[in-house]
Each structure stands twice: as structure tokens, then as C-alpha cells.
Amino acid sequence: MSAPTLLIRDLKLGFRSYAGMLEVLHGISLHIAKGERVALVGESGSGKSVTARIVLGLIQSLRSARVSGLVEFEGRDLAKLSERERHALRGTRMSMIFQDPTSSLNPVYTIATQFHEVLLRGSPGISQAEARRRAVAALDDVAISEPERVLDSYPFQLSGGMNQRVMIAMALANEPSLLIADEPGTALDVTVQAQTLTLMRDLTERHHTAVLFISHNLGVVREFADRLYVIYKGRIVEQGPTAALFDDPRHPYTRALLQAVPRITGGGIPEIEDASEAYFAPLVVREGFGEPGRAG
Amino acid sequence: VVAVTPAAAETVLRLDEVAVGELDPGKATDYADSILMFNIYDTLVLAAQGGPGVVPHLAESWETDGKTYTFKLRSDVKFQSGNPLTAEDVVFSLDRMKALGQGLSYLFANVEKAEAVDPATVRFTLTSPYSPFLSALLRLPIVDKKLVSENLGAGDGDMKDWGQGYLSTHAAGSGAYKVVSHNPQEETVMARNADYFLGVPAKAPDTVRLRYGLEAATVRTLIAQGEHDITSQWLPPEVLKALAAGGAQLLVETGGSGFYIKMNTTRKPLDDLNCRLALTYAFDYAAGVKMVAITDEVSQGSPASGPLPAGMLGALPASEAYARDLDKAKEYLAQCKYKPEDFTLELSWVGEVPLEERYALLMQANFTELGIKSEVRKIPWALFSEQVTKPENTPNISQVFVNAVTGDPDTLIYGMYHSSAAGTWQSPEYLKDAKVDELLDRGRTETSDEQRAATYTEAGKRLKELAPTIFAYDQNAVFAASKRVSVPALTDRSKAFGLTGMAFTFRLMEMNE
Amino acid sequence: MLPVVRLLAKRLGTSLIVLIGVSMLIFAIARVIPGDPARIALGPNASAEQIAALRERLHLDQPIVVQYGHFLSDLARGDLGVSLYTNRPVMTDIAQFLPATLELVLVSGLMMVLIGLPLGILSARYRDSWIDNLIRLVTLLGVSAPAFVWAVILMLLFAYFLPLFPIAGRISDSFTIPPATGFLLVDTLIAGNVRAFGNAAWHIVLPAFALALSGIGQAARLVRSNMVETYEKPYIEMAQSYGFPGRRIARKYAFRPSMIPSLTIIGLDFAAMLGNAFLVEAVFAWPGLSRYGVAVILRKDLNAIIGTVLIISAMFLIVNVIVDLLIAFINPRIRYSQRAG
């Protein structure tokens, strides 16, 4: 079996600050196989976004950050790659979708300009006309009905849902093998968010893209991911296939999390602790779903 | 081998003045204006060189009975426009001066009328005998009537604006230099008038650039770099010193003006004669003169003997100059009806003349030794000339430089001390003294120079008794100049004019290149 | 582009209102405070009748509101009265002196943009590095002394001790350039005299740099801080996640949006040069409007004061309108917005 698209082992992250070292990640491990959709769930501030940014190599360049542990992309240790090689992966082999589509697109350039820029990453020297042609096709893919008009628009002239689709189209334009989605669409309407998820699901399935899907919304995760990791204050507390984990949460934190979600079937609001010692209980590993390279 | 004559190399004289030169001759008052006027326009008479008095110029000769003056004009004079200069133009020039009522027009207040007897004869009729009239004519530049009439701007009456708009930027004279360009903030460029009726000597500069408003430091450097020729007289002594040390020549003009420290005689405490005398003796004259000394020989000031600078008609002998005498000062102060602890003197100085600040500080220090408190106030000129119009607003002590605009003592001290002239920048003393008035009036009507000299000497003595003014020093205008230029009128006593500014007659200067 | 036209119209309208306000303010300042312009105009030796006559001619004997009315009607005819300083119509003076000031200010503005902005970008891109610290130190020094101190220091260093640059004026005497636009840098080119152009350029370097120094500092500091802020924006992270090169991100992705908040203030700084030019022109004997302004203020030359201040604030307002348009050009949100402003 080939190497997983993404492999993270014992990743630690700390930020230096005037108050001393602030440990954010306490050694997390996860992996994503080719074409797999994996979710990372946890409360706000638990370290989801920083994990994603480490994968992209954005944190490493911060002077205040201290990163240790292994991050392998398609079998290559990112730490061993030169800055140049790491750079070359971004936007080509891996790309990212952000939470708020409208503020993630540059406000002063048209979609066409930005799309061109993105395509240049995958196909250096691509002409404007060719880029436009490909952009139109990509926008068609994400079910945008008037791609030409959208291309000539500025982000603020489009609805959040449209921008979201543009972002997805851009992220997939260079056919990356890893797509990171950091809470995509939580800034949008419920209905738009639902459409976005369906769309992303279809597209990644079609392109066999591996996805790291970050969210704090368990409902969304359940609809999207094959497998999920639950993270609590910088530690992975439980992982496993989506259905299994939702049916049979084993870690106290996962259980609390699931319980706390109000049900549309009713049943009132349960009494749950929002913080508890029990949540620091050790990682729950399911049989057959251990991290590669580790016993299990 | 024929020596290569610099036919192509035209000579340029560059000089500067602090104030902007006023081109309109009817409005000319200050030094810069005078320089322009004396070169662009001609007058009926010229100041004599090497002594007081006037000599013929446009006028070949004249006759007078004290009240009427009849002048015979030269017939070979043409304006720069090509129009001939006639008696009509003289009449026009006087009328214009009086109609504008600006500048030095007050000099002609008692001229009843001027008439052209024939094209070459002009007659002035005065309301009363006025002996300084001839020297006043030094301030009546003759304007090209025809040219001005062709260029009248909007205005009421026959003569509309009397050509004010035109003459503020154009010349209409007969002088040895023509105006090439005039930018009030930069310079006036003049070029020699080849058709000048007296001819312009070859050594005189071809082009003259009169620059305005240069900073002292700038002038200093330009001279040092050989890019400037004559400085203004307003440079601080230190700068002149530096220039002289750097090899510049020093040009000196004496006898026309003085530096006066004026006391407001209407307000406490200087309405008391003893108090004024106390200050007169407390002032450190020697330090004052030393402050403006430039070299051992040359100074911007020399000890004053009284109101009239040495060399002027009726000036007191140098032996009568004041010196500091603290004991005397204390004596007078003791007799003063005010006690030093009861008042604070305002020592004003005009913001445009930084040198005055030092004198204010000197006085402050001097007076402190008598136990007199004082505060120094800097006043911009505009505000100063406004304040002095009311005795109650006039500072206790003001400092002014005054010059005799025609070279005649009358034009220096009448305006300062005659009671009818009180309340101008020249007369912030508000002196009211019958005897002084009488003497000054007499000086105007007497015709013989001896009589007049005696009268003015007496006036000087009386003024020293009354002590309205601390006669700080006789002012010498000192100019630093490059070696490229010779100005005989400023270096050779026998060629010096009895009128300040006339030394800057460019045609009499020589370029040494 | 209709919204831009509407924006322009609206801005010009507001500017006009402000300009009228300025005229009232400056008129009031000039007239209400004691001091008799007629006396100053006529000089120290004028008689009381002459003064009274002039007062009447200048409407000074009438209530201030009436005077203001006269002023406005004269202004409408392009008549700002006669300067007591130069004895010429104030309009003539302004027409003659404004180009020199504008030339100086424009060259300074150019320096501010060409030096200040790159410094700011560099500083933001390498923030907290030694480059950043050095640039911050230097730019802060730049804003820490008034233009006249810089003028004096530069003159001392580069004109006196090291005579590399001329110390006064706009061009050497030896050149006679027929006036066309009043901008010597332009007129010399029109005249086809390259040496004269070089000479004029050589004259403008020091004064323009002295004037520009604080603007350069301000611009760099402003661009830096706004860019640092922009660097926190999600779209920068997005650009980074696509692996665009750092230089490109700085120049294209971070700089341009960060100019939107910066421009207003840079515009103000640029316009402030009109005011600061007063000091520099005085030091370098630059025959501009600002130097004229100082001269007329010291002489209480009311017409000229009012005229100069009005022109300067009109320039100021024009600069701001231009800045607004520039912002609209950079910021599509304004360009396409239904609600202008």
C-alpha cells in the first residue's frame, strides 16, 4: 500500500510569548489516505487550524512558533524538504479552503485575476485566455450558472455562497492530492452551507482528493467525513470511522460533545459539564484504526 | 596678437535687498525701491558728490524766489520708450505722485502746482517757502506720460488708476537701465539702456540682477562661491565679518541715517524727563557700537553726537557724543517722580530687524543695573506701525532706523520731532515742545546753508536737553562686495553722494572682468 | 463608472461648502482682529484723509457681513484685491508664485511615494527583522524634526560643507527660460534645453527632499502598519496557502488593499506639504506661494493672506478629492458601490 497522502506523527507546537511558552499541540498524530475524507473536530481553540497551517508550512516560518514532530506528505518528510520544495507543494499538490469565503478572497482584484494567479501555480506561464477558459470550466463544475460574469466580478459583488463555490473551484483547479477545508461555510447560511458540503463531497469524490476537514460542528462532520479525529485542547482524544464514532463514542469528551448537540427530534437540553477532568482521559483507539507505524 | 576683448562676455552685477523692490516710482520709499528708481528713472537734479547739495541733471539750470522754482530742462533726453522727455512729463510725474498720495509724496505736500511753461521749462509753485524743495526733487522721478497714458488700468476719474497696474511691473523711465523682468519674490533683472542721454560707460555692468529676500546665510555663501557681488546692508555684523575675513571688500555709506531708541514721552514713567535722562546715561553706547563693529576700521555704527548724523548739515560735533555714566543715571533716577519698583518698561523691537533684539537685551541688562525692570517685546513691523498711532498703545521704548530720504536734515528730524508729526513710526516719542517746533519750522524757510546749519544745531541741542531719544549711533550702511565690482561712490569719500542709495547708480559702478 | 462620477460630484460639492467655510473663517480672522489694513497699505506717512478714503474704497467702513459680500462678488470675478506687499493684484501674484510651490510640493510628493512606500513595504514584509527596525528608526527620525530643521541641516551638510547642491533659487542665472507653465522642470523641456532642465532639477533636490522627509517617514510608517494589519487578513493567508511568492504577496496581495486606508492619510500628509513648504521656501529662497504667504502674513497684507489661504486650502481640498478618486480606483467596492461614499 502506498504512503498515506498525509501523515502526522507526534506533532507538537508551542508559541513563545512574553508569558513564557504556550503549548498548543501536545503531540498529535493523524493520517489521511489517498482519496479519504477525514475530519478534525474539537472546540474552539483546540488547535485545529494550526494543524492545518502546519501542514501547509505556514506556521513554520513564524518566529514565535516552535514545531516538532513528523509531517509527511505523500511519503516525503516536510521538514527535510527545502523551503523552496515545500513552497512548491502549496497551491499545487495541496490547497486550502477557508471558513469565510468573502473575506478570504482579495477584495481589490476580480475573480478572474485571482483565478489566473492560482492557475499559474499549477501551470506556470499559462496565458490569460487559457486561464480564463479553464476558470470557466472550473466554475461550471461548481454549478455556477454565469461563470463569465462571476469572473469579472469582485468578491463583494457576489454572495457568500458564490464566493464559497469560487474558492472550492480554485482549490481544486490544480487537482491537488490534499485539500484542507477549515470550517468551510460556517460563516454562511444553513441552507447554503448544506449545499456547499454536498458540492465538495461530489467534487472530491470525483477527483479522488484526500480531504482534511476541520469543524466544530458534529452534524456537518457526520454528513461529510469518512473518518474523524476528536481533538481536545491540543490532544487527539478519539478517532475512528464516522458512523462507529457517532454510534459508540467512547471517550468522555466525545460523548459529552455528542450529547450537547440539540436534536431536531427534541428531548430537551441535557446537563453536561463544559469542562471536566475526564476530558483529559487518554486517547481512545479503535481496533484497526491505529495510526500507521504505530502498534495497533 | 590682439587681446581678446570679452565682447561676448557680458558683465553681470548681482546684488540683493531684503525688501521687495517697488517698481512704481510714485510709491518708492525704501532702499530697494530707491535703487530701482535711481537707475530706471531720472530726476531733475542729482545729489552732489563729496558734500551736501544738489547738481543739475535733467534740469540744466533753475531759478527760485523761495516760493516758485523754474527749471530749464535738457532737450536731448528720451525715455526708454523713445518718447522725448518734456516739461509735460515732469508735471505729470508730480501730479501722479500727489494723486497716489503714497510713498514719499508727502515731500511735495506744499507744492501748490507744477506747470509746463514750454516744453523745456517747468515751474513749481509752493504754498510757502520750503528750502529743502530742491533736495526733495531727488525723489521726483520723471515718468513717461505718453506711455503711462496708453496703459491705464481700471479706476475712477480721468487718469483711471494712474497707471499703477502697469507701473508695478513695467518701467516708464529714461534711466540708464531698463527692466528686463520683475518678480517681486525673486529678482528684478535690468539691462543697460544703450540710448541713455549721458551714455553708459563700458565698464558699467551690462546686466544687473537685484535679488530679494535672500537669507543672510545664503548671501554669505553665494559671495564666498563667487555667485554674488554686493550684499544688502542688513546683514548681521558677524556675517559681514566672516565675509570680510574671506576676502570680500567692505563698502560703506555714511551720514544719511541713525539708529534711534525712542521713548514714549506721554506715558509713565518716561513722561518724566529725569527718568528719560537716567536711561540716556544708563545705555551702554560703547557696547552698542562694538556690537556692530565689523573690522577695526569699519563698523555699522559710529558714536552719535545728537539727532543728526555726522556730516549732515547742522550735525553736532563728534565731541558731544554720549557715553555711559551710571552715576549720573542714578542721580537722575533719584529725581524721577516714579520709583523703579513701580514700573516695568516695555522694550519693543521690530521683528523684521533681528539686530534690534540684541539692543533690547542690552538695554534690559543696562537698565537692570539701575534697578529698572523691563520686558522685551518683539513686534512685527505692521503691528508696530499700527500701535504707534495711539500714544497709549505705543511701547515705552521703540527702536527705529531712520534715514534722511532726501539727504536734507529736514526730512530726517522734522518727521521725528515736530509735534504735528507725532504718532508715526518715526515719532513714537510724541514729543510736544514749542521750541523744537519753532526751530524745525525755521529750518524749512531759511535759505542760506549757514543759517540752516545753525538752526539745526540749536534744535539738536534742545533735543538733547529734552532727551526723548537715546541716540544710539549714527548708522553706516556696510555692504560686503566681491572684488569683481568697484563702487567709487562707496569707497571714495570725494565721490560719495549726500543721499543714501544713490551710490547704487549702476552706471557709475565698474565691473573688473 | 457612473458611481465614480457621482462620488466626484459629491466630493466636489462638499469641498465647495468647506471652501466657503474656509473663506468665512479666514475672512473673519483677518477682519475681526484689530489693525487697519488701509493704514498699512498707505504706509507710515499717509494722512488721515487718505486713510479714510482708502478705507471707504476697500469697504472697510461697512459691517463685516457686507464686506464679506463684496469679497464674494469680487471673488466671483476672479478678483482677490491688490496685495500691499507687491502692489499687484493678488491673483497675479498667486498665478506667478503658485507654480513654484506646486513644483516643489509635487517633486516632494513624488519622493514621498517613491521612497516612502517601498520602505514601508519592505518594513512590513520583513517585520521585526533588523531591516524593519532600521527602517522604523530612520523613518521615525524623519518625522521627528520639522521641515525647516531638515532644510537647515541638509543645507549645512550638502550646500555649505560639501557644496554639492545650490543653496538658493530654482535655476541658475545663466539660463533664461521663457515661461510657459511656470513649472521650470516642464518649461525647460518645452524650451528643449536639457542643460537647463538638469540645472532646475539640481536646484530642486535639496528643498524637495527636506520637505519630503517627514512625508517619507509618515508614508513608510503608515504603509507598514496598514500592511501589517493586512497581513492578518484571511485573504493573505489564502494567498500564502497557494504558495504565491512572498514578494508577490507583499506587492500585490497585501500592499494594494492596505493602500486603501493609507491613502487618505498619505494624501493629507501630501497636502500638508503645502503648509510646510512655508518653512522650506524661506530657507532655500524658493520664490513660491508659501514664501509669499509668510511675507504677506508678516505684513498683515489682508487681501493676500485671504487669497493665499484660500488657494492653499483649495489645493488641499483638490488633493483630497484626487485621493478619494484614487481610493475609488483601488477599491472596487467604492467604484461599483450603489451608495457613493
Added chain:
Amino acid sequence: MREPSRVTRPLLSLRSVSKTFTTAGRMVRAVDDVSFDVAKGECLAIVGESGSGKSTVAHMILGIYPQSAGEILLDGSLLPARRALIHRRAIQLVQQNPLSSLNPKRSIGASLRLALDVHGIGERSARWDRVGQLLEEVGLPADFRSRAPSTLSGGQRQRVAIARALACQSELVVLDEPTSALDVLVQARVLKLLNELRAQRGLTYVFITHDLSVVRNVATRVAVFEKGRLVELSPTETVFTNPKHPYTRRLIGAVPVVTAQEAELRGRLMEKSNASA
């Protein structure tokens, strides 16, 4: 679920209320001819997608800006456009964003005390103690009084905001998305607290949210807004068993769910909607 008693007079009534905003010549009809009653003691949920006019209704109820048309009655009497102090006291608000709803530069206590001071509630000297009590009522220690908002977590801040709404002792509280900025665990705690307070004090809520699963668990009735119009107003049970309006069904269909039963319920409703379409 208590049925609202129809015999008593409604606490709050909106009669044909509309709101039109005009921005630079463009008219936005944010709320269009909306009428509903809120009975004493009930929790009326207002749901709808973004921009459907939910907040605008809340703001009009609170008198932050006046309605363009229609009238609002509190306890049977007309509420004027310019609210007097008593009106202000009668209706309180809990906002969505707990971060911005507390002044970062004032202590928790000062923010709470403002309500007491403005309405002259209690003795001046006793107010500080009252602030402590209020905090305790929402499950926070009294000594949080002197803390700055930035030292509190989101959930704690939202409790403070609730305490502030309680301080005026008003009967009607408008909650504009009070939990949407919170984590699920914290959200559960806050919702629990709100439920308890309503029961204990007989409060009446107008509860604005876009989260239908929350609605299901707290509301007695649901008002569904679409583009400024009230498209459905039914008891909560009815909405989730038999939604009438297709838009309501669409909303329910978009809810992400975590359990199989939920998925089943959602599927059922979606089928209906497809069938009716």
C-alpha cells in the same frame, strides 16, 4: 410543552408591522407586514435564513428604530416610537455576540449596575450587592463583578449578558441568536440556564435563531421568516412533524444532524416536501 393560554391578553403584539430601510436611494423591505402575538410565559422562536428580517423585528420590538408601518403593543398598550424609561425597562435584549455586547473597558459589575442605576432599582448602597446576586443567579461567582470582560470565556460572558437582562426585572426578553457564537458544550449550558430562568421567573422570550435543532428544544412556538415575511407560525411540535410551508421544510432539511433518528425525521420531512413539490 405548555400551550400558550389564549384567554389571557398577549404580552406583546405586532400588528402589520413593516420596516423599510432606505440606503442611498435604494429601498430594502426588511420586514413586510408582519403580525404575531407573544403570550406571557411562552418562548416564541423566530427562524429564517440570514437577512430574512429576524433582527430587524427584534430591534423594532426594542424600539432601537421605529417601524415604518404597523403598531407594536406591550400588554395591550401601544409602544411609542420614542421609548420612555419604563418601556426600556419592560423589554430586554440578549445579543448574539457575547464579546462585543459587554464594554471591554468597563468591569462586569459596572455594566450590570448600569441597569440598576438607570432605572433606580433598589437602594443606591445595595446595588453593588444586587449585582453580585444577579451574577449568582446565572451561576457565576459574585466576585466576577470586578473582572474585565476579557477575562471571561464566551459562555461566561453570555451569562453576564443574561444577568443584565434580568437586572431590569422585565418580563419580556428578546434573545438575538444568543448561543450561535458558542461551542456546543457551552451552548448547552446556556440554553439550560435560559430554560430554567424562564420557568422560575415566568419570563417571556422572543428567541431568534437560525438553528432549528435549538428551536426544537427551547421554543413553544415557531415563527418562520422568509425575505421579511412571516411564512409560518405554529407550535413547535407541528413545525417538526408537519411543516406547512416548503420554505420551512427546506430549512429543516438543511440542518446537520448527529443521530440516526434525526436523520430519519429529516428524511421524512424532505420526502414530504419533494412529494408536494
Added chain:
Amino acid sequence: MNRTLAILLRNPLSLLGLALVALVVLSAISADFITPFPEHAGAVVDFANFNKAPEWPYIMGTDLVGRDLFTRIVYAYRISLILGVVVLAIAVPIGVTIGLVAGYFGGWVEYVLMRVTDVFLSIPPLVLAMSMMGVLEPTLTNGMIAVTAMWWPWYTRLVYNLARSEKEEGYVLAAEVIGASKAHVMFREILPNCVPSILTKMTLDLGFVILIASSLSFLGLGVQPPTPDLGSMVADGAKYLPDSWWLTVFPGLAILVAVFGFNLVGDALREILGAEQ
């Protein structure tokens, strides 16, 4: 406090700024003790020692009437600081109040106030102060009035912008809903949130007021002799360049040092208080 210190220590520039400001302020305060010739701050002439290049005991040389330049510079700091403090003490409250009112009230109040502010802003500061000083008598008091007249609008503008954005914050809405008075909302709720920005601007401005005041005196419109003033020293000294360079260079550097110090501190403050421009 910890954080403040950490930021200060982390950045050597801030430390330098603090040191410079402390140096300037302390020397101004203790001028009587640290200067060799305290009497030279007043009307003293010593023609025996005039125009001397720097040499002991005149470490910065003497001026044209023989006064010690170092002494005069230290005393000039005193005047500059007093001037700066007085101007800001008057201008800031005026500007802030107008800005708050305009920003918070909006509507025609905003329009009128901001147009008036624009009028003052559109005349470059120096021009405005100069034209006022041109017609007023040049005294320290009038200088302060003129500088104050041109200074308040900048605070109006700053606070106006801040107030307009703070007005949208939830805590303002919360206070309004409770029924707090407009004055309370402006001065107790909004103002504290503007304070960091105002404070930062004030430190920066202290430097700029010194600059403007010295620019005015450079033009001969300011403090009266013999009171020492940095701007006039530079201006007067400039006439004697390059020979008596110390007359301009030292006062010029003195301005630079003081303003630089204040600007560094302002920068540090901006970082500490997290205030944006």
C-alpha cells in the same frame, strides 16, 4: 503590566524612547540645577563671551549676546513641554467632545460639526496658526491659542471615526436598550474605548506640538525673547550659517531628540494599548 513591560523590554527602540523622554522631562524640571548658567535663560548679555564655538564651560557654545546655548536649550524644553501640555489639555477635550457628538448622533449634527471640522482641517495647520498669529500679537498665550485652534479638529476626526465604529458595537446597543442617557453612552461607554487611540495620538502629538510651535517661532510668531525657544533659536541661528553652526545645529538636534523620544513612546504605547490609527 507584565505585558507592558515585556513589550517595552522586547523592543530596544521603545526603551530608547522612554529614556529620551525621561531625559528631556527631567532636565526641563531640574533645569535650575543642571545648567551651568541658569540666569542665561533670561535677559543677560555678556558681550565678552558672545558667539563662541563650543568650548568649556559653554559645551554648546554661546549665542550672539553671550548666553550659554546649552542652558537655553534646557530651559527651552521647559517652555516647549508646557506649551505642548497646555495645548493638548485644551484641544483634546474640545476635539474629543465634538468628535463623540458628531460620531454618535449622526444626521445633521454630524454634517454640520464635521463640515466645520473640515474647514479647520482644510487649512494646513501651519497656515491656520500663522494667519492667526499674523493678526494677533505674537505672545506665548496667543501662540497657544493659535496652535490649539488648529489642533482640536484632528482629535475630532479621530474620535469621530472611532465613535462611528464603536457605535455599532454591541455594548452600545446594550446600554441604549437599558435606557442609558446619550451622555452616558458617549462619555462612559464609547469614550473609554477611544482612550487608547487618543492617548497614543497625544504622545505623538506632544512631539508635533513642539514642532509646530517651533515652526511658528521659526517664522517669528511665538515665544518672546529672552524666553528661550527652540524654533526661534534655529531660525535666528540660521542667519549665521555656516560660520556659527552651533547656533542652529544644537537647537535643531534638541527638537529632534525630544520629538523622536515622544514618537518612540507613542509607538510603544500604540503597541501596548493595541490601538489602531
